[in-house]
Amino acid sequence: MNLQEMRRPIESGCPDGMQYMHPSMIRNFGQWRYHDHPRPGVLVHHAESGESIWTVKAGTQRILDVYTLRKLCDIGDKYGDGHVRFTIRSNIEYMVDREEKVEPLIEALEKEGFVVGGTANSVAFISHTQGWLHCDIPGTDASGVVKAMMDELIDEFKHCRMPNRVHITTSCCQINCGGQGDIAINVQHTKPPKINHSLVANVCERPSVVARCPVAAIRPAMVDGKPSLEVDEKKCICCGACYPPCPPMQINDPEHSKLAIWVGGNHSNARSKPSFQKLVAGGVPNNPPRWPEATAIVKKILKTYQQDAKDWERVNEWVDRIGWPRFFELTGLPFTKYHIDNWRGSRKSLNSSTHIRF
Amino acid sequence: MSDSRNKFHDTPMLDELESGPWPSFISGIKNLRDKHPDQRINGVANDLLGQLEHSYETRKGYWKGGTVSVFGYGAGIIPRFSEVGQQFPDSREFHTLRVQPPAGNHYTTDMLRQLGESWERWGSGLVTFHGQTGNIMFIGATTENTQHFFDEINDYGFDLGGAGPCVRTAMSCVGAARCEQSCTNEHRLQRELVNNFTDDVHRPALPYKFKFKISGCPNDCTNSIERADFAVIGTWRDDIKIDEEQVANFIDSKGRQYVIDNVITRCPSNCMTLTDDDRLEIDNRNCVKCMHCLNVMNRALSPGDDRGVTVLVGGKRTLKIGDLMGTVVVPFMKLETDEDYEKIVEIAENIIDFWAENGLEHERCGEMIERIGLINFLEGVELDVDPNMIAHPRESSYVRMDGWDEEAEKWFERKRVAAQGG
Numbered sequence: 113m114n115l116q117e118m119r120r121p122i123e124s125g126c127p128d129g130m131q132y133m134h135p136s137m138i139r140n141f142g143q144w145r146y147h148d149h150p151r152p153g154v155l156v157h158h159a160e161s162g163e164s165i166w167t168v169k170a171g172t173q174r175i176l177d178v179y180t181l182r183k184l185c186d187i188g189d190k191y192g193d194g195h196v197r198f199t200i201r202s203n204i205e206y207m208v209d210r211e212e213k214v215e216p217l218i219e220a221l222e223k224e225g226f227v228v229g230g231t232a233n234s235v236a237f238i239s240h241t242q243g244w245l246h247c248d249i250p251g252t253d254a255s256g257v258v259k260a261m262m263d264e265l266i267d268e269f270k271h272c273r274m275p276n277r278v279h280i281t282t283s284c285c286q287i288n289c290g291g292q293g294d295i296a297i298n299v300q301h302t303k304p305p306k307i308n309h310s311l312v313a314n315v316c317e318r319p320s321v322v323a324r325c326p327v328a329a330i331r332p333a334m335v336d337g338k339p340s341l342e343v344d345e346k347k348c349i350c351c352g353a354c355y356p357p358c359p360p361m362q363i364n365d366p367e368h369s370k371l372a373i374w375v376g377g378n379h380s381n382a383r384s385k386p387s388f389q390k391l392v393a394g395g396v397p398n399n400p401p402r403w404p405e406a407t408a409i410v411k412k413i414l415k416t417y418q419q420d421a422k423d424w425e426r427v428n429e430w431v432d433r434i435g436w437p438r439f440f441e442l443t444g445l446p447f448t449k450y451h452i453d454n455w456r457g458s459r460k461s462l463n464s465s466t467h468i469r470f
Numbered sequence: 471m472s473d474s475r476n477k478f479h480d481t482p483m484l485d486e487l488e489s490g491p492w493p494s495f496i497s498g499i500k501n502l503r504d505k506h507p508d509q510r511i512n513g514v515a516n517d518l519l520g521q522l523e524h525s526y527e528t529r530k531g532y533w534k535g536g537t538v539s540v541f542g543y544g545a546g547i548i549p550r551f552s553e554v555g556q557q558f559p560d561s562r563e564f565h566t567l568r569v570q571p572p573a574g575n576h577y578t579t580d581m582l583r584q585l586g587e588s589w590e591r592w593g594s595g596l597v598t599f600h601g602q603t604g605n606i607m608f609i610g611a612t613t614e615n616t617q618h619f620f621d622e623i624n625d626y627g628f629d630l631g632g633a634g635p636c637v638r639t640a641m642s643c644v645g646a647a648r649c650e651q652s653c654t655n656e657h658r659l660q661r662e663l664v665n666n667f668t669d670d671v672h673r674p675a676l677p678y679k680f681k682f683k684i685s686g687c688p689n690d691c692t693n694s695i696e697r698a699d700f701a702v703i704g705t706w707r708d709d710i711k712i713d714e715e716q717v718a719n720f721i722d723s724k725g726r727q728y729v730i731d732n733v734i735t736r737c738p739s740n741c742m743t744l745t746d747d748d749r750l751e752i753d754n755r756n757c758v759k760c761m762h763c764l765n766v767m768n769r770a771l772s773p774g775d776d777r778g779v780t781v782l783v784g785g786k787r788t789l790k791i792g793d794l795m796g797t798v799v800v801p802f803m804k805l806e807t808d809e810d811y812e813k814i815v816e817i818a819e820n821i822i823d824f825w826a827e828n829g830l831e832h833e834r835c836g837e838m839i840e841r842i843g844l845i846n847f848l849e850g851v852e853l854d855v856d857p858n859m860i861a862h863p864r865e866s867s868y869v870r871m872d873g874w875d876e877e878a879e880k881w882f883e884r885k886r887v888a889a890q891g892g
Contacts, residue, residue: 115541126573127629131572137648144650146768157648167648180501184582185579196577200643202600263491266491288788289602290602326791351788379696381703386690388793388795423732
């Protein structure tokens with residue numbers, strides 16, 4: 113096609129959601145009074161006007177094929193009001209204007225294999241990244257880890273038996289696109305990149321690769337008469353930041369790219385201020401197709417939290433109350449030198465007091 | 471499927487992800503391979519499964535980036551070319567289109583069907599609502615078909631999001647559409663902000679990515695403080711509204727002990743008291759709007775009426791200098807009139823302009839603030855210092871302070887203007 117025939121884009125940006133919104137949500141926009149939680153997976157919001165709206169939340173496989181998408185739409189047309197939305201954790205929500213519609217809707221969703229739940233103090237759907245299915249730098253497959261883990265955690269998604277909500281995330285590299293979570297399962301590389309020196313000069317913009325390194329461990333070098341890059345392996349923290357701008361610096365390693373588990377990330381301002389997740393376990397095998405070792409640790413942490421935390425305590429607040437030594441004692445996870453931070457600002461993470469629980 | 475490849479790839483490892491009670495994405499891809507009437511889609515699904523199985527066996531990814539865009543844009547598509555395309559030719563070009571969802575992620579089933587139909591006409595038939603930034607991810611199209619698909623959905627109101635060093639797709643919570651805690655019109659604000667920067671979404675020319683996220687209250691359901699360069703959070707500055715009758719009902723049903731253990735003593739600024747006659751008293755001047763008591767006593771307590779927003783700047787994930795949270799740069803502003811919206815858009819413009827001028831390549835806004843200090847940033851974007859921006863004042867005496875008198879006078883002057891209602 114020549115340029116004259118190319119269609120100019122309409123730069124419309126973010127569409128107006130109002131055109132798709134449930135009519136009751138439009139009528140009562142900004143006029144909601146309170147909500148109830150009649151059962152896991154169902155919320156009912158009551159408006160000043162006296163109207164109420166029921167929401168049924170369901171978990172899906174997130175990577176939807178068009179058949180599954182149509183199945184979700186069919187259910188919405190037959191049992192719902194034809195209006196849906198997606199939560200930021202990729203659950204689908206059906207809004208209906210009458211209570212009688214709720215049970216048949218739940219039945220239809222469950223009959224088709226979708227999972228109703230994920231509200232209040234449940235284990236929410238694991239938010240995750242693309243992984244081997246589509247990413248250019250992944251150390252693992254997020255969709256697979258999540259599927260395997262949700263198979264085991266499904267009862268906690270369907271019930272509200274945790275002290276407070278639990279957000280789990282996964283990420284396939286240390287950039288951590290999955291974000292902060294009460295529990296996070298992230299790839300952690302343990303060896304420096306393996307460099308294919310014959311490709312570097314052609315593929316990589318060497319100064320920007322040098323600039324990308326957080327610890328200044330990369331420098332330009334001539335290798336076998338060709339311009340390339342070399343890594344000071346003593347300084348290298350194996351973060352993989354050089355790999356996206358320079359694919360010949362392969363960081364993913366079938367054996368040495370491990371998983372690490374972090375806890376206590378919490379985005380909410382409720383009670384305590386937002387917090388970042390902290391390392392609790394490393395060296396976890398990256399073991400497809402079902403990653404049993406990672407799942408076992410996550411389940412152990414969840415169980416301990418469930419038994420020991422008080423109502424409304426998120427994971428970070430629970431650990432703040434009982435202290436880190438007790439966390440490691442209760443979960444049976446080893447405490448190592450790697451848990452002690454040495455990144456910038458890390459002195460603030462050390463205990464400079466005699467506040468010690470015996 | 472092409473003749474030479476009319477055989478399904480064996481996928482013993484992926485097959486193991488078809489068992490178990492949670493819905494399986496592998497079964498979904500297999501449906502496209504086995505049932506879809508379009509042979510093109512059957513072939514793409516088969517080779518995609520083949521490559522994914524290969525990744526599972528070797529524990530490595532095989533996608534490479536590149537440069538693909540639609541006519542007139544420089545961003546919005548994540549190019550993926552297979553490194554093992556010889557073995558899996560039907561999915562060798564497998565690009566993702568990032569498409570901006572309607573604000574608040576609302577859809578009719580009709581619109582979802584229409585998007586699905588367009589996507590199976592041109593793409594793989596695999597889609598995610600939504601990626602971590604907030605885009606609809608249409609996963610898997612050839613270079614040529616990205617243009618056809620975009621042309622089709624762009625005609626009925628959808629536009630690409632950002633990718634690369636540009637303003638990214640924004641996100642807002644359900645907010646005023648269905649939440650009693652909402653303190654602002656998240657929906658309008660998301661569109662006012664991101665649609666002001668359409669050019670910066672489609673043509674990457676910034677130091678790195680820039681994300682807007684809007685949450686209607688401090689529960690921050692969009693994770694804005696930890697994930698957005700520009701986080702806007704609804705709040706209020708008058709008293710929490712108390713429904714006395716509902717307070718009494720709550721105490722009756724839950725008991726006094728529960729209220730003490732789960733409401734009163736959980737208040738981070740200790741501003742709540744349960745009186746001997748079972749009334750709830752709140753020292754509102756010391757309330758930090760954490761939301762806990764409103765979350766627990768949902769019927770009895772509501773946000774006040776003098777509502778507005780807090781703006782925090784500089785949140786981001788790990789690369790390059792480590793995780794950063796956003797920092798308060800506007801403690802409170804009203805967001806009611808058109809002028810209020812213009813003002814917040816202008817603040818965003820000033821920040822993006824300053825960062826575009828001063829940020830290094832691949833440096834997020836928060837990292838730039840870390841490098842130059844908050845003061846230089848505030849002066850650059852013309853925002854006044856405020857004690858709400860800090861957890862505590864400076865601890866180090868290593869600072870030159872010979873402008874003290876002028877700076878103190880600025881503070882008193884601002885106080886005088888504020889007292890006159892300016």
